[in-house]
Each structure stands twice: as C-alpha cells, then as structure tokens.
Amino acid sequence: MPGTSDAVGLWARIPVVVRAVLAGLVIVVVAANVWPPLLLKLGVPLAAVVEILFLACFVFWASGGGPPRRLRAVRSERFRIRRISGAEWLWGVAAALAFAATVHAAIVVLFRIVPYPAASFHRGYDISFIPTRAMQWVACIISALSAAICEETGFRGYIQQPIELRHGPTTAILVSSAFFTLVHLEKRWALIGMVPIVFAAGLLLGALAYASRTLIFGMIGHAVMDVWLFAYWWTQIAGTFAQRPISESGIDLAFAIECGALALLLIASLVCVGKLRKLRGPASASVHSFS
Numbered sequence: 001m002p003g004t005s006d007a008v009g010l011w012a013r014i015p016v017v018v019r020a021v022l023a024g025l026v027i028v029v030v031a032a033n034v035w036p037p038l039l040l041k042l043g044v045p046l047a048a049v050v051e052i053l054f055l056a057c058f059v060f061w062a063s064g065g066g067p068p069r070r071l072r073a074v075r076s077e078r079f080r081i082r083r084i085s086g087a088e089w090l091w092g093v094a095a096a097l098a099f100a101a102t103v104h105a106a107i108v109v110l111f112r113i114v115p116y117p118a119a120s121f122h123r124g125y126d127i128s129f130i131p132t133r134a135m136q137w138v139a140c141i142i143s144a145l146s147a148a149i150c151e152e153t154g155f156r157g158y159i160q161q162p163i164e165l166r167h168g169p170t171t172a173i174l175v176s177s178a179f180f181t182l183v184h185l186e187k188r189w190a191l192i193g194m195v196p197i198v199f200a201a202g203l204l205l206g207a208l209a210y211a212s213r214t215l216i217f218g219m220i221g222h223a224v225m226d227v228w229l230f231a232y233w234w235t236q237i238a239g240t241f242a243q244r245p246i247s248e249s250g251i252d253l254a255f256a257i258e259c260g261a262l263a264l265l266l267i268a269s270l271v272c273v274g275k276l277r278k279l280r281g282p283a284s285a286s287v288h289s290f291s
Contacts, residue, residue: 024179029183063076095221096221100222104225105258105261106197112258114245137231144225155179155180159179
C-alpha cells in the first residue's frame with residue numbers, strides 16, 4: 001500500500017535517536033499505566049490476574065511475537081533476546097541484587113543528610129483502600145513487576161539498544177538514563193536529592209543491559225528495587241524510615257556504616273557488570289531464546 005510505504009519511509013528518515021526515544025516512551029507510558037486503573041476498578045485479586053496476563057502478552061509482543069510480522073526481528077532485537085549461560089545467570093542475578101541494594105543504600109544516605117519527607121513520599125501511594133496487609137503486599141509486588149518489565153523494555157530495550165548500534169554504548173546509556181530520569185521527575189517523591197539517585201540507577205541499569213545483552217537481569221534488579229520502594233518508602237506498609245538526619249544526630253557510627261555499605265554495594269554492582277562484560281561473546285552469537 002502506497003500510504004503504508006510512505007509512512008515507513010518517512011519514519012526511516014527520522015534520526016535513530018529520535019525514533020528510539022519516541023518508540024521507547026510510547027511503550028513505557030502506555031504499558032506501565034495499565035496496572036493503576038485495573039487496581040482501582042477491579043480490586044487486587046482480579047486486577048493482579050489481569051495484569052499478569054497483560055504483562056505476558058506484552059512481553060510476547062515486545063520480544064517479537066504477534067503482528068506486524070515484518071517487524072518481528074526488530075522487536076526481538078530491541079528486547080535483546082538471546083541464550084544466557086550459567087555463569088551469566090550467576091553474575092547477572094548478583095548484579096541485579098547488588099544494584100537494588102545500592103539504590104536503597106543511596107536513599108538511606110540521602111535521608112541521613114536531609115530529613116526524610118515521609119508525607120511527600122506517601123502522597124499518591126495511599127493503598128489504605130486495600131483491606132488486608134497481604135493484598136497490599138500483592139499490590140506492591142505487581143506494581144514492581146509492571147514497572148520493571150515495562151520500563152526496562154522501553155528504556156533499556158527500545159531506546160538504548162538501537163542507539164548502541166548507531167552511536168555506541170556511552171551515548172545510548174546516557175540518553176536512556178536521561179529520559180528515565182525525566183519520566184520520573186513528575187513524581188511527588190522526585191526531590192532534588194533523588195534526581196542524581198534516579199539518574200545513577202538508570203546508568204547502572206543501562207550498563208547492565210549493555211554488558212549482559214539481555215533485559216532479564218535489569219528486570220530482576222528493577223523489580224527487587226521497586227518492591228522495597230513501594231512497600232517501605234512509598235506506601236510505608238513495611239515501616240517508616242525514622243533515623244534522624246546528621247544535622248540532629250551528628251556524624252555517628254551508623255552514618256559511617258551506611259556510607260561504607262553504599263560504597264561497597266556500588267563497587268559490587270560494578271564488579272558484577274564488569275564480569276558480565278567479560279563473559280559476553282560477539283553480538284553475532286545471539287540467538288532467539290532465553291534458555
């Protein structure tokens with residue numbers, strides 16, 4: 001059809017960075033916002049089932065399944081489908097867990113330096129309408145899975161991967177991290193002190209995706225990070241941060257330990273990413289399987 005061919009030709013003439021950003025943001029904005037209305041309309045048990053089915057269909061399509069057939073190979077490439085070795089699983093999961101712990105350690109250090117604004121973090125995340133604590137935890141877990149799968153697909157897949165091929169990993173990681181940060185700036189918890197943490201999280205996730213050539217480990221780390229973000233920092237169903245800032249307590253032993261833990265966790269994250277980078281083979285070795 002001439003109209004379709006013209007549209008494809010016009011799209012192909014748009015710079016790679018612009019195309020990647022537009023495609024990735026559409027995926028993130030649309031897919032990641034299915035869960036909240038489901039939760040409000042259907043309640044936790046039914047909404048959770050529907051969201052899991054939606055995420056399964058989303059992963060199937062984003063990784064190359066379904067229409068349009070002519071774009072299946074491109075979608076598979078964007079989703080970074082490939083075989084993962086046992087050693088890569090070991091270092092990849094270690095990197096994911098170290099990443100999640102690093103982010104939370106950074107938030108703890110931040111709120112030892114400045115007071116923790118619990119009300120701002122809680123605003124917009126009130127799940128008191130969910131009657132039981134067990135269902136509140138389910139809501140947090142599904143929220144984390146939804147954000148992890150959709151955001152890693154959009155930012156580290158559809159935005160970062162094509163830019164890597166055209167402009168190299170440094171530019172790609174910086175661009176994906178910048179838009180990852182911008183998308184989160186509208187959140188009520190996006191205080192000035194949180195901005196560098198979010199941007200650094202984007203850099204680590206971008207480096208992890210590039211080093212491992214898969215989105216799986218980023219999704220694992222992102223999900224683990226978000227479960228605790230939702231349960232502790234945002235909904236506060238797992239407790240509320242009550243440590244005093246050092247302006248009140250002074251630079252005590254606890255603060256020194258917290259800073260040391262942050263440094264060690266960051267080093268662990270970088271070491272694991274470095275191990276994955278050494279394990280990666282040539283790009284041509286990629287195949288369309290996770291197994």
